[in-house]
Amino acid sequence: xxxxxxxxxxxxxxxxxxxxxxxxxxxxxxxxxxxxxxxxxxxxxxxxxxxxxxxxxxxxxxxxxxxxxxxxxxxxxxxxxxxxxxxxxxxxxxxxxxxxxxxxxxxxxxxxxxxxxxxxxxxxxxxxxxxxxxxxxxxxxxxxxxxxxxxxxxxxxxxxxxxxxxxxxxxxxxxxxxxxxxxxxxxxxxxxxxxxxxxxxxxxxxxxxxxxxxxxxxxxxxxxxxxxxxxxxxxxxxxxxxxxxxxxxxxxxxxxxxxxxxxxxxxxxxxxxxx
Numbered sequence: 377x378x379x380x381x382x383x384x385x386x387x388x389x390x391x392x393x394x395x396x397x398x399x400x401x402x403x404x405x406x407x408x409x410x411x412x413x414x415x416x417x418x419x420x421x422x423x424x425x426x427x428x429x430x431x432x433x434x435x436x437x438x439x440x441x442x443x444x445x446x447x448x449x450x451x452x453x454x455x456x457x458x459x460x461x462x463x464x465x466x467x468x469x470x471x472x473x474x475x476x477x478x479x480x481x482x483x484x485x486x487x488x489x490x491x492x493x494x495x496x497x498x499x500x501x502x503x504x505x506x507x508x509x510x511x512x513x514x515x516x517x518x519x520x521x522x523x524x525x526x527x528x529x530x531x532x533x534x535x536x537x538x539x540x541x542x543x544x545x546x547x548x549x550x551x552x553x554x555x556x557x558x559x560x561x562x563x564x565x566x567x568x569x570x571x572x573x574x575x576x577x578x579x580x581x582x583x584x585x586x587x588x589x590x591x592x593x594x595x596x597x598x599x600x601x602x603x604x605x606x607x608x609x610x611x612x613x614x615x616x617x618x619x620x621x622x623x624x625x626x627x628x629x630x631x632x633x634x635x636x637x638x639x640x641x642x643x644x645x646x647x648x649x650x651x
Contacts, residue, residue, distance in 0.1 A: 380433040381463040387431055389450040389460075398449060411449075420445040438464055454619050456576055467558070479506040480617045491642060493627050494608070498524060500620035501564040502552060510638075513645035514600065514626070525552060525568060529576040538607065539597045549582040550589035557588060557619075603641045607636035 391410035395401070400415050411419075417427035438446075447457040450479045463466065467511035477499040487508040494511035498505055507515070515527075528534050528545050535541045544617060556565050569649055572579040595609045599646040608626040615621035628634040 383431040383433045419449040422535040495625045498622045501568050529579045550587040554588040603637040
């Protein structure tokens with residue numbers, strides 16, 4: 377019988393897991409490294425016969441739930457788990473309830489080295505996971521928790537803060553719709569959609585248009601209570617160390633009125649931080 381890429385991958389990863397790493401007591405002499413097939417099956421909650429068929433290529437359609445369980449047993453990191461999904465012919469992330477998101481400390485340090493550029497990290501459901509000092513100064517005053525969509529649709533000051541609110545809102549919803557289509561069972565994404573659909577008629581109307589768009593706005597206008605109106609260009613980068621996270625960096629055109637306003641905002645932020 378022909379062994380599939382999935383079977384080869386499962387066998388290779390099984391051989392790399394030490395029994396003690398997953399709480400399996402060592403007894404007797406092991407003729408092969410790693411876990412036995414029956415141990416993987418038991419820990420993953422599937423029958424031994426089913427797991428053997430996966431490795432031998434006689435079963436080629438495991439569910440996302442089975443792949444998630446195998447990922448845990450085989451101690452796969454995000455990249456390895458993504459590869460497991462792909463060799464199984466599935467899209468990663470369609471079922472798993474993702475653990476609380478954390479930002480790489482190295483990325484936080486990098487953001488703090490940009491005193492002239494507001495920078496934030498968005499999570500998989502547009503939660504604002506982190507920001508540097510200038511970003512917090514720019515978005516100062518926003519309420520309704522650390523979620524970008526919640527801020528746009530539920531904060532009473534959002535329409536003043538974004539002079540082009542309608543355009544900003546539509547683009548943000550269209551991007552979120554695309555994200556939701558990629559991970560339809562993500563509980564955090566579903567919670568955001570459910571709450572906003574219940575609390576904001578504007579969101580519900582835009583959401584029901586089913587517009588899906590991956591491109592972000594190239595720039596946005598902001599009206600800040602301390603420095604007035606400024607236009608900032610936007611760059612978005614995928615965070616390779618944390619799939620699903622995005623680094624958003626804002627900058628003003630050199631020599632522009634917006635650059636002057638952003639510099640003033642930075643000075644005010646430093647002054648406030650120093651007390």
